[in-house]
Amino acid sequence: MYKAKAYSVTSATSPFASTTIQRREPTDQDVQIEILYCGICHSDLHQARNEWSGVMPTVYPCVPGHEIVGKVTKIGSAVTKFKAGDLVGVGCLVDSDGTCPECKAGLEQFCPNMEFTYNFPDKHLGGVTYGGYSESIVVNERFVLRIPANLDPAGAAPLLCAGITTYSPMRHWGVGKGKKVGVVGLGGLGHMGVKFAHALGAHTVVFTTSPSKKDDALRLGADEVVLSRDANEMAKHAGSFDFILDAVAAEHDLNAYINLLARDGNLTMVGAPETPLPVAVFGLLFRRRSFSGSLIGGIAETQEMLDFCGEHNITSDVEVIPIQKLNEAYERLVKSDVKYRFSIDMASLKAE
Ligand code: NAP
Numbered sequence: 001m002y003k004a005k006a007y008s009v010t011s012a013t014s015p016f017a018s019t020t021i022q023r024r025e026p027t028d029q030d031v032q033i034e035i036l037y038c039g040i041c042h043s044d045l046h047q048a049r050n051e052w053s054g055v056m057p058t059v060y061p062c063v064p065g066h067e068i069v070g071k072v073t074k075i076g077s078a079v080t081k082f083k084a085g086d087l088v089g090v091g092c093l094v095d096s097d098g099t100c101p102e103c104k105a106g107l108e109q110f111c112p113n114m115e116f117t118y119n120f121p122d123k124h125l126g127g128v129t130y131g132g133y134s135e136s137i138v139v140n141e142r143f144v145l146r147i148p149a150n151l152d153p154a155g156a157a158p159l160l161c162a163g164i165t166t167y168s169p170m171r172h173w174g175v176g177k178g179k180k181v182g183v184v185g186l187g188g189l190g191h192m193g194v195k196f197a198h199a200l201g202a203h204t205v206v207f208t209t210s211p212s213k214k215d216d217a218l219r220l221g222a223d224e225v226v227l228s229r230d231a232n233e234m235a236k237h238a239g240s241f242d243f244i245l246d247a248v249a250a251e252h253d254l255n256a257y258i259n260l261l262a263r264d265g266n267l268t269m270v271g272a273p274e275t276p277l278p279v280a281v282f283g284l285l286f287r288r289r290s291f292s293g294s295l296i297g298g299i300a301e302t303q304e305m306l307d308f309c310g311e312h313n314i315t316s317d318v319e320v321i322p323i324q325k326l327n328e329a330y331e332r333l334v335k336s337d338v339k340y341r342f343s344i345d346m347a348s349l350k351a352e
């Protein structure tokens, strides 16, 4: 075991503060990574503030962070995919059993024995896993991804969660040329969704509650922008979408979007608000529409997404911050005031 600097919260209401955590020495299959950048996902905020207490109660102290990019510093004796100095990424998953049908299908996120990067029982050290708001992490090589060399590491970090969470359902539901696709909520996930829908060739429409984001939405690749609180603007799109991706972190009206779907259209929820959202079933019956959810993506598909980003030069639009600004960043995230992802420059942790 060795000590690593990190930032943690000690309760649902306490601010982040500097701390020291234990990391394991790399075992045979492990890769030790010096973290360069870590994105701030809204899930980090839900978890730090125990907003998902009914499903995934938070164990304190909690060190969030699952959008990690860093450099390999050490490898175990059985590691074959990586060497010291490689630029790598780690997302939301750090382990799974590797033998169940889900793992065999490349869907490790649904493995009954999968392990999240933070706030999950730690098989190696006991207690819970600690995430990327830290100077280093040790991860089994199966869960370490390659970052294409042409991508800026600060902007690549959010691909590890925001990227794969939006890419995976779009691939699953056949987003591409000739499809009309909506993205609801222009936040960290949403802005990646717009970039992917556009790169995949779909006619892309952004739904936002923030009039100030209209120009950005077009710059990011949207063909049209709809202010979702304007009922007239919404009505113009009734019954016309093949697919809508909803990436909203708060309570909102899903039925307004179900009504915009064409026959056999699908609304996929990736946002994870803390409260249940009512769905009017009749909206689904007519036109055989469907409503689904999606959770990040498997490891092979995450690598596919990263390679796609390498080919198309896609990264997240980031605001790089020192870790000392973490509490301020969280306050801004609640107000949808980030363009479009915070990425923590972990060099700032050295000053602690
Ligand atoms: P984010 O950056 O805060 O973006 C959320 C966006 O939702 C905001 O920018 C805002 O966009 C919109 N919004 C906020 N409050 C709203 C309200 N009251 N009504 C309507 N729209 C509102 O968050 P994120 O990091 O993208 O995460 C979004 C959600 O996805 C979170 O709940 C997170 O936990 C979840 N998530 C799920 C997965 C998964 O695997 N399923 C993975 C990662 C994250 P506008 O200003 O454009 O309206």
Ligand code: ZN
Residues within 6 Å of the ligand: 041, 042, 043, 044, 066, 161, 162
């Ligand atoms: Zn996330």
